[in-house]
Amino acid sequence: MYVCVCRGVTDHQIRAAAAEGASSVDELRDRLGVASRCGKCSSLAADVLHESLCEQPPEPALYYAAG
Ligand code: FES
Numbered sequence: 001m002y003v004c005v006c007r008g009v010t011d012h013q014i015r016a017a018a019a020e021g022a023s024s025v026d027e028l029r030d031r032l033g034v035a036s037r038c039g040k041c042s043s044l045a046a047d048v049l050h051e052s053l054c055e056q057p058p059e060p061a062l063y064y065a066a067g
Contacts, residue, residue, distance in 0.1 A: 003034065003041050003045050004032075004034045004041040004045065006036075006041070007032065007034060007036060007037065009034050013032055014032070014034070014052065015048065017031050017032060018052040023053065024049075025042050025049065
């Protein structure tokens, strides 16, 4: 679905940006242009970003052999 109509940004693009390290609406604005015109999308963009950050799998743990 379109999150930002002004810039034509979808939830898929926001999820992809989150997977690549975006962690704030400001970063989404820099990367995708979200909320850079009318700003009405910033709340929904933040919700989609938060949702996708919560869904990401945790970093793999590093284990070292004791020896
Ligand atoms: S809908 Fe995103 S800036 Fe207008």
